[in-house]
Amino acid sequence: GGPASLSRFRGALVAAVLGDCVGGEFEGAEEVPMDRVLQHLNGLEDESRGDGILQYSDDTAMTRCVVQSLLTRAGFDEQDMARRFAKEYSHSPGRGYGAGVIQVLRKLASPHLNDVFQPARAQFSGHGSFGNGGAMRAAPFALAFSNPVDIRRYSRLGAMLTHSCSLGYNGAVLQALAVHLSLQGGLELPHRPTFINKLISEMEEVEAEDAARSDSRVFSESEFPFCDRLHRVKDLMERNTSVSIEEVISELGNGIAALHSVPTAIFCVLHCLEPREGLPERYGGLERTMAYSLALGGDTDTIACMAGAIAGAHYGIDAIPQIWQRCCEGAEDADINAERLHTLYHQAPAEG
Ligand code: R7I
Ligand code: MG
Numbered sequence: 001g002g003p004a005s006l007s008r009f010r011g012a013l014v015a016a017v018l019g020d021c022v023g024g025e026f027e028g029a030e031e032v033p034m035d036r037v038l039q040h041l042n043g044l045e046d047e048s049r050g051d052g053i054l055q056y057s058d059d060t061a062m063t064r065c066v067v068q069s070l071l072t073r074a075g076f077d078e079q080d081m082a083r084r085f086a087k088e089y090s091h092s093p094g095r096g097y098g099a100g101v102i103q104v105l106r107k108l109a110s111p112h113l114n115d116v117f118q119p120a121r122a123q124f125s126g127h128g129s130f131g132n133g134g135a136m137r138a139a140p141f142a143l144a145f146s147n148p149v150d151i152r153r154y155s156r157l158g159a160m161l162t163h164s165c166s167l168g169y170n171g172a173v174l175q176a177l178a179v180h181l182s183l184q185g186g187l188e189l190p191h192r193p194t195f196i197n198k199l200i201s202e203m204e205e206v207e208a209e210d211a212a213r214s215d216s217r218v219f220s221e222s223e224f225p226f227c228d229r230l231h232r233v234k235d236l237m238e239r240n241t242s243v244s245i246e247e248v249i250s251e252l253g254n255g256i257a258a259l260h261s262v263p264t265a266i267f268c269v270l271h272c273l274e275p276r277e278g279l280p281e282r283y284g285g286l287e288r289t290m291a292y293s294l295a296l297g298g299d300t301d302t303i304a305c306m307a308g309a310i311a312g313a314h315y316g317i318d319a320i321p322q323i324w325q326r327c328c329e330g331a332e333d334a335d336i337n338a339e340r341l342h343t344l345y346h347q348a349p350a351e352g
């Protein structure tokens with residue numbers, strides 16, 4: 001489909017759920033041989049499976065809250081979104097949330113809370129979480145707003161409800177911008193070579209702000225940590241020799257920090273635009289992206305969820321095997337909500 005087509009919206013939201021559901025199997029595993037990944041994915045094609053057998057985790061649970069809030073309020077409303085996070089957590093606390101964020105989610109449930117950003121600011125002795133929990137749920141911001149300025153602003157605020165460290169919320173901004181560019185056709189052949197450069201120039205502005213500069217000093221990161229990682233993505237892409245999984249992990253990471261997972265997810269998508277050795281020939285790009293993300297190990301559900309959103313916005317819904325969709329809890333809901341977001345997106349610009 002063309003830029004911002006319905007198929008791209010559906011692809012983005014459904015593939016994000018898919019990544020979370022299929023990635024759960026390997027979350028936290030240090031080494032995941034590709035054989036095991038393919039076995040897991042082949043298993044989904046078993047006739048007796050299906051019907052949401054793979055449950056979604058916090059990644060999807062929180063994404064659903066973001067989607068519902070953006071749809072109900074026809075824009076960003078921090079009070080509403082915070083309430084939804086708290087309510088979702090109290091209903092289903094066992095979805096595998098990060099160890100720190102559950103304190104925020106409990107505080108957000110308090111009816112006496114005035115400043116919904118305050119609990120996040122109190123995390124980790126006051127500098128806030130740098131986890132990827134803001135980024136894992138950032139895709140819907142790119143599906144609700146068409147203007148990059150709005151996407152930057154609201155994905156940041158949406159993440160700051162739980163992640164007040166710039167190394168956390170800027171991961172969410174990067175993820176939302178990547179989904180946005182992909183949705184606009186930024187990974188189609190003529191635009192492909194400039195995709196990463198556009199992200200770098202956006203993030204140069206984002207990371208120039210004071211909070212980001214001071215956080216990168218506190219954590220002894222380079223001056224523009226996300227830009228730095230995006231340059232590494234570019235270097236890995238430009239190398240003609242094949243890049244090993246080990247190199248990807250050591251250059252980009254596969255961990256729970258946004259800095260060690262959002263650029264990795266972007267790399268997975270770019271790397272899998274073409275057929276790759278070790279991946280089945282019958283696989284299309286979306287399937288390759290899923291398999292490759294899982295084979296990195298580490299925070300597999302989250303990296304596959306983020307890569308899924310970006311890849312799904314590029315390939316569209318028809319690239320996602322229906323048999324995979326049927327196995328994932330929440331895939332059908334995501335499909336329905338994608339259509340609603342598509343309608344909202346093509347209406348007059350929403351005010352925050
Ligand atoms: O970021 P968050 O929501 O976790 C998301 C991850 C995804 O992989 C999900 O699939 C789920 O499994 O969890 O939750 P946080 O608790 O804010 O951050 C996750 C973890 O990162 C924390 O429990 C810490 O171990 C670590 N972390 C930090 N450690 C030290 N200093 C995050 N921020 C800091 C920090 O500032
Ligand atoms: Mg999870």
Ligand code: MG
Nearest residue numbers: 027299301302
């Ligand atoms: Mg995870």
